[in-house]
Amino acid sequence: MAWETVIGLEIHAQLATRSKIFSGSATAFGAAPNAQANLVDLGYPGVLPVLNGAAVRMAVMFGLAIGARIAQRSVFARKNYFYPDLPKGYQISQYELPIVAGGQMDIVLEDGSAKRVGITRAHLEEDAGKSLHEGLPGQSGIDLNRAGTPLIEIVSEPDMRSAKEAVAYMKKVHTLVRYLRICDGNMQEGSFRCDANVSVRQVGSEKLGTRAEIKNINSFRFVEKAINYEVARQIEVLEGGGKVVQETRLYDPDRAETRSMRSKEEANDYRYFPDPDLLPVEIDNAYIEGIRAQLPELPDQKAQRFATQYGLSHYDALVLTASSELADYFEQVVQKLGGEPKLAANWVSGDLSGFLNRDGLEITHSRVDAAALAGLLARVRDNTISGKIAKDVFEAMWQDQQSADAIIAARGLQQITDDGPIEQAIAAVMAANPAQLADYRSGKDKLFGFFVGQVMKATQGKANPARLNELLKKLLSG
Amino acid sequence: MSLSRRDIENIAHLARLGLSDAEVPVYAESLNRIIALVGELDHAATEGVLPMSHPLPGLTQRLRADEVTESDQRELYQRNAAQVMAGLYLVPKVIE
Numbered sequence: 001m002a003w004e005t006v007i008g009l010e011i012h013a014q015l016a017t018r019s020k021i022f023s024g025s026a027t028a029f030g031a032a033p034n035a036q037a038n039l040v041d042l043g044y045p046g047v048l049p050v051l052n053g054a055a056v057r058m059a060v061m062f063g064l065a066i067g068a069r070i071a072q073r074s075v076f077a078r079k080n081y082f083y084p085d086l087p088k089g090y091q092i093s094q095y096e097l098p099i100v101a102g103g104q105m106d107i108v109l110e111d112g113s114a115k116r117v118g119i120t121r122a123h124l125e126e127d128a129g130k131s132l133h134e135g136l137p138g139q140s141g142i143d144l145n146r147a148g149t150p151l152i153e154i155v156s157e158p159d160m161r162s163a164k165e166a167v168a169y170m171k172k173v174h175t176l177v178r179y180l181r182i183c184d185g186n187m188q189e190g191s192f193r194c195d196a197n198v199s200v201r202q203v204g205s206e207k208l209g210t211r212a213e214i215k216n217i218n219s220f221r222f223v224e225k226a227i228n229y230e231v232a233r234q235i236e237v238l239e240g241g242g243k244v245v246q247e248t249r250l251y252d253p254d255r256a257e258t259r260s261m262r263s264k265e266e267a268n269d270y271r272y273f274p275d276p277d278l279l280p281v282e283i284d285n286a287y288i289e290g291i292r293a294q295l296p297e298l299p300d301q302k303a304q305r306f307a308t309q310y311g312l313s314h315y316d317a318l319v320l321t322a323s324s325e326l327a328d329y330f331e332q333v334v335q336k337l338g339g340e341p342k343l344a345a346n347w348v349s350g351d352l353s354g355f356l357n358r359d360g361l362e363i364t365h366s367r368v369d370a371a372a373l374a375g376l377l378a379r380v381r382d383n384t385i386s387g388k389i390a391k392d393v394f395e396a397m398w399q400d401q402q403s404a405d406a407i408i409a410a411r412g413l414q415q416i417t418d419d420g421p422i423e424q425a426i427a428a429v430m431a432a433n434p435a436q437l438a439d440y441r442s443g444k445d446k447l448f449g450f451f452v453g454q455v456m457k458a459t460q461g462k463a464n465p466a467r468l469n470e471l472l473k474k475l476l477s478g
Numbered sequence: 479m480s481l482s483r484r485d486i487e488n489i490a491h492l493a494r495l496g497l498s499d500a501e502v503p504v505y506a507e508s509l510n511r512i513i514a515l516v517g518e519l520d521h522a523a524t525e526g527v528l529p530m531s532h533p534l535p536g537l538t539q540r541l542r543a544d545e546v547t548e549s550d551q552r553e554l555y556q557r558n559a560a561q562v563m564a565g566l567y568l569v570p571k572v573i574e
Contacts (some may be wrong), residue, residue, distance in 0.1 A: 024547030033565035035550040042555060053541030082494060131572055140573070141566030155507045269492060274532065282538040413572045 001239065002203040005231050006211075007166045007196060008158035011173055012151050013183040014127060014191040015058045021126050021150035022049030022092065026318035029189050037129070037144035048277055049078075055150035056281060058182035059099045059124050060291050062152055065176055065298055066119055068103030070288050076124075076278040079270045084142050085128040093153075095272040098123035098412035099281065100152075105176075106300065107168040108318060117169050127151050146190075150181075158197065158208065163227035167220050170194060175299050179324050184295035190211035193218040198230045200238065209234070211246040212249050214258050226251035230258050302327055310334065319349045325363045326353075332370035337377050347373060353390060355398050367398045388459055389413050417464045419471060422455070425463065426475050429454040440476055451476060480510050 020027055023040035040047045063070045077095035100122035107115050129144035154173060160166045174192055175181035185192045199211035202360060214230060217223050229251075234244050249258040297305070299321050306317035306327070319329045324346070333344040350371065356366060368376075376397065380390045385408060396407045416422055429451060430437050440447040451472055453462055481489075486506045490497045497505060539544040552565060 019542075019544055019548075024542075024545060026548070032550075032552075034552045034556070034567065035565070036548075037555070038548040038551070039555070048543045051539050052544050054544035080492075084567070084572060085500045132566065133571065133573060136563075136568070136571075138571050139561075140571050141563060141568055143566055271492070276532070279532055279537050279539040281535065281541075319547045353491060470539045 003200045003231075003235050004203045004205075005161055005163075005227075006022070006199050006201060006208055007159045007160040007227060009154075009156045009160070009166055009170060010155075010195040010197070011170060012127075012193050012195075013062075013154065013173075013177050013185075015055050015150040015152060015182055016184055017052055017054045017058070017150055019052060020148035021052050021055045021124065023148055023205070025148065027149050029186075029191075031145055032146060033141075033143040037147060041144055041148040043086070048093060049275075051278065051281065052150060055124060056283070057291060058120065058150075058180070059152050060283070060288060061180050061182055061295060062122055062154070062177065063100035063103060064288070064292050064295060065101075065180055066103030066105055066122075068119065068122070070283070071097060071099050072283055072285075072288075073097065074124075074281045076275045076281070077272045078275045079125075079272055081270060082236065083128070083131075084140065085131050085144070086126075086147055087144070091126060091128065092275055092278070093125035093272075094123035097280075098166040105156075105169060105172050107165065107172050109168060112315070115159075115165065117159045120155045120157055122152050122154045125151050125153055158199075163224040163231070166196060166227055167224045169311060170223055171220060172299070173376050175322060177295060179299055181296075187218045187220075187417040190218055194223065196223060196227055196230075198227055199244070200231055200234045209238075210246050212244065212246065212258070213248050215248055215261065217251055222251055222253055226258055227251075229256065233258065248258055249262060255355075266343075273408045276352065296324070304329075310345070312341060312345050316345045316349060319353075320345060323363065329363050329370050330364070333374045333377070336374035337381070340377060340381060343377055343380065344374075347377060347394075351394050355394075367401055368394065372397060372403060379404055379408060383415055383417060383464060384408060385413055385415050386461065386465055389415070415461045415464050416459055417433070418465055419467065422459070422463050422468055422471050423475065425455050425458045426451075426472055427467075430475065431459060437476070448472070448476070481506055481513065 014027075015021075017027060019025060020041065023038050025038045025041055026036045028036070043082060060070055061378045074094055075097040076092050078090040079093045079095070080090045082089055098121045101120070103119040103122070105119060106119045107117060109115060126148040127146050129142055129147035132141040133142065156169065160169060165205060174185050177184045177192070183191055187193065194217055196214045196217060197211045198214060199209035201207065201209040212230060212234070214226050217226055218322055230249070237244055245260075248261045250261050251258050302321040302324070303314070303317040306312050306320055307314055310317075312320070320330045329346060333348060334341050337344060352366065352368065354365060355361075355368075359367075361367070373394075376390060379385050379393075380387055385393060393404050393407050393413060396402070396411075397404060400407070433451075433454065436447050440451070450469065455468055455472065483502055483506060486497070486509065489509075490502075490505070497560050556562045556567070557563075559567050
């Protein structure tokens, strides 16, 4: 039987405000437990929430960036549940009238094809605190520093058909919120996380299957693994004649499986109602248009510009615009180099990204800055060094944080472009390999590569490849 | 609409109220009377009337500037907590 996977994601992005959504407590990560939890966050009786204007502004920015409708009137609602991570007994969220509705996001899949994912809504809400269970027999420890941190919950349509699509979509949203600077995107710290609604149905069926919701996944890798596991599990249940139960599940990265979360609340019954402590949020057109006018260049626009302005392939443009910081770095290299965008693109997405990855560094902490890389590429362009030697120089630059010129001079890596020394090296190689020479001359053209390799070895890779090719052809043919 | 015994038990559970067997019919009776009273609204002509989320027409939410105005007063706030440890509020275990 052929099955089709259906996935919708609910992404929670913490908004990069200084203070909480309904109180003046700080939102900085890593403070001592409960040092940033005031009377409003603690749910003391008699306190009143006052809405943070920056959170509203950031939600509107997101809505505009995904082409959504911005509600001129939105309403906060109470979502009731008892759990000590929100001591009020409810979470302030938005229900019937969210601030953002009806947007979309275009994603590019691995095979290069594009797909549009609908975004049903994005609403403002407060985050909950953290419960710690380790080492406290019979008890849980509650840290409410995170309680009241502003979030936007971004709810997609069930438009994704594979774990890979879900990851591509999540990455795209991640890129966007960071471009907009409305979320730091730090997944380890929980600033960006998602719940995945996963179901399967028989191919051709219009009706959605029963879904399971996998909660709180905080890495792209885990999203893919959790969904793949869950899909396989559901198919196994269905093919065994069973039924998928609608439930909340947790992904356990250590065991690479999802398992049922025994909910304290039998069935979720949140009893939403408009929060009487908060008036409707009304924003006018001038406010919305003012924000639109200040939106930065968005990822899709930047990728499009990179392709046309720099003559890059669509793929390269996408790689380089994966973050605004990487894109800025690339543009600085091109500017300092005065051109050569393709050379710069290859290096930024190739060696540089490789070293950043290896050392777990962000582009903003690169050990080779844009000016230094431009300095190296200038020496490639003027043939001082070959592309191959440049890789060694780059590694040395990364290690020692010296300029390319300093390393080239200190190690004597200048390319040999004069014919004399190259011809000498060729002659020596020919003399040392009479059998190969005879074979070549009797028609074994493939041996040309062998001679190139030998001469390169003899010159420690410094022979100018173009000159070497030309001279070698001439001398080998005798 | 009328609430059954099961409805009452469910509502009591959601509200974390422990009702004795004898109390259930008492609450059922009171709540049913309240619902009947609110049910009068079903007879009102509401066509063309926008649902209100608030009884304060013309007022909208004031926005606060994004500024940190609170300092750490954990010690003060935790004085009336039942149990604390290393800055954490302690509660009965909430997961299995």
